[in-house]
Amino acid sequence: MxxxxxxxxxxxxxxxxxxxxxxxxxxxxxxxxxxxxxxxxxxxxxxxxxxxxxxxxxxxxxxxxxxxxxxxxxxxxxxxxxxxxxxxxxxxxxxxxxxxxxxxAGATGLSNAMKFLSGIEALQVRGRLAADGWNLEGRLHWVTNLRKRGFVVAAAIEDDAGGAPFVVAIPSNAPGLERSDDLQLMGLQSSNTAALAFHQVPLARDWLLHDNAREFLPKVRPAFLALQCGMAMGLARRALDEVQEHLQGRGSFLEEARQVLKERLENTVGELKQGLLDGRFQGQPAALFKLRITLAECAADAVQLELQASGGKAYLTAYGEGFARRWRESAFVPIVTPSLVQLRAELQRQAASA
CATH class of the missing domain: 1.10.540.10 (Acyl-CoA dehydrogenase/oxidase, N-terminal domain)
Structure with missing residues (x-):
């Protein structure tokens, strides 16, 4: 591709x-x-x-x-x-x-909103009606792709007047919008990841994405999470390819483990694609949550298997640079919002209320 x-x-x-x-x-x-x-x-x-x-x-x-x-x-x-x-x-x-x-650059800004949808946290930006739109106040703590040369960010807004929360796009040149310095992450540094502060940011009504966040977010959540799953899929596949390269055709329990994990990975990917195509994730978000968890686990298991297949070489700078990066990347996959902890908590809550 x-x-x-x-x-x-x-x-x-x-x-x-x-x-x-x-x-x-x-x-x-x-x-x-x-x-x-x-x-x-x-x-x-x-x-x-x-x-x-x-x-x-x-x-x-x-x-x-x-x-x-x-x-x-x-x-x-x-x-x-x-x-x-x-x-x-x-x-x-x-x-x-x-x-x-x-x-x-387009920035999602809806991680907070997806947690709001599951009842995990409140919306962090509020909007007060103005003549031709709203004035926005609040903060988004972690947003990716906030390119310094110009971006537009999506955010879900709590209506100060008590109406339904809504979703807007905010351009980077809006007065009162403040971008922090890039967050100092363990990796992923060239991703323009920063925080945003809204200081009475005026926004015209023509930047409205949807007037009801509770209707819009469930519609876009399947794509939001599935596109995230692409990161775990790619990482897992690369690590499994590296395992195969290290083994060079030698039959061992590691090769058996690689084949089992590869089958689990691709079966899960197949379920993800089928759910996207038939639309069931809109009405059954728990099914998507479970697939996201499984794919993250596959990525972690694949990188661990790569370590075992490469042995001590993985710890030598001259040989292990790519592996060390994939190790850091595998540590990031579970904490992308909504994190695996948040997804499991939501699944547990749904099971308890069933």
């Missing part, structure tokens, strides 16, 4: 992207140039057609070489999905061309 030039660029820059030594602007530019952002987007909107499950595979292909680059792609592609599912067609037409070309 990756063209040769983009694959080579990712291989050459994976460590630099992870450690923040690559200009984050280049990451999104390279992803856009590869045309992967257009997958699953109607040709009438500038895409190449297909469905969102193919976009999941595109993110997986990037993640097999750089999880940080896949994280950026997830943020961009998730925002594109919000526009595709928004009734505000004018906003979609206005923003989509620059998003697909990578000239405008």
């Amino acid at each position: 990756l063209d040769h030039a983009f694959g080579q660029w990712l291989d050459a820059n994976a460590e630099a992207i992870d450690q923040g030594q690559c200009d984050p602007h280049l990451v999104l530019a390279q992803i856009a140039e590869s045309q992967l952002l257009r997958i699953g987007v109607d040709p009438a909107m500038g895409g190449t057609g297909g469905d969102v499950s193919e976009a999941v595979e595109a993110i997986a292909a990037i993640a097999s070489r750089s999880l940080a680059a896949a994280f950026v792609c997830w943020g961009q592609r998730a925002f594109i999905e919000y526009l595709l599912q928004s009734p505000n067609r004018e906003l979609c037409k206005r923003l989509m061309p620059d998003l697909l070309k990578g000239e405008l």
Whole structure:
């Protein structure tokens, strides 16, 4: 799925992207140039057609070489999905061309909203009615793809007047919107991940994505989570390929373990794609939560298996650089919002109330 030039660029820059030594602007530019952002987007909107499950595979292909680059792609592609599912067609037409070309960065900003939907936390941004829209106040603590050269971020807003919470897109040049310095992460440094503070940010009504967050969020949640799953899929596949390379055809219990894990991984991927295609995740989010948990576990198990297959070499700088990055990446997969702890807590709550 990756063209040769983009694959080579990712291989050459994976460590630099992870450690923040690559200009984050280049990451999104390279992803856009590869045309992967257009997958699953109607040709009438500038895409190449297909469905969102193919976009999941595109993110997986990037993640097999750089999880940080896949994280950026997830943020961009998730925002594109919000526009595709928004009734505000004018906003979609206005923003989509620059998003697909990578000239405008799209940031999801809805991690807090997804936790709100499950009753895990309150919305962190509030909106007060103004003449032609709202004034926004609050904070988003962790948002990816906030490119310094211009971004637009989606956020769910608590209505100060007591109405239904709603979802908006906020441009980076809005007065009163403050971007923090990049967060100092253990890896994934060239992902433009930062916090946002809203200081009475004026926003016109034409930036509205949906007037009812409780209706909109369940519609976009399947794509939001499935696109995240692409990161675990790609990481797990790469680690299993590395296991095979280390074993070089030698039959052992490690080869048996690799085959069992690969089958578990691909069966889960098949279930994920089928659920996206038949639409059942909208009414059965728990089924999607379970698949997300399983894929994260597959990624962790695959990296652990890679360590066992490579032995002490994995701990030598000269040989183990790629493995060390994948180890850090595997530690990130379980904590992407909603985290595995939050998903398991929600599943437990649903089981108790059934």
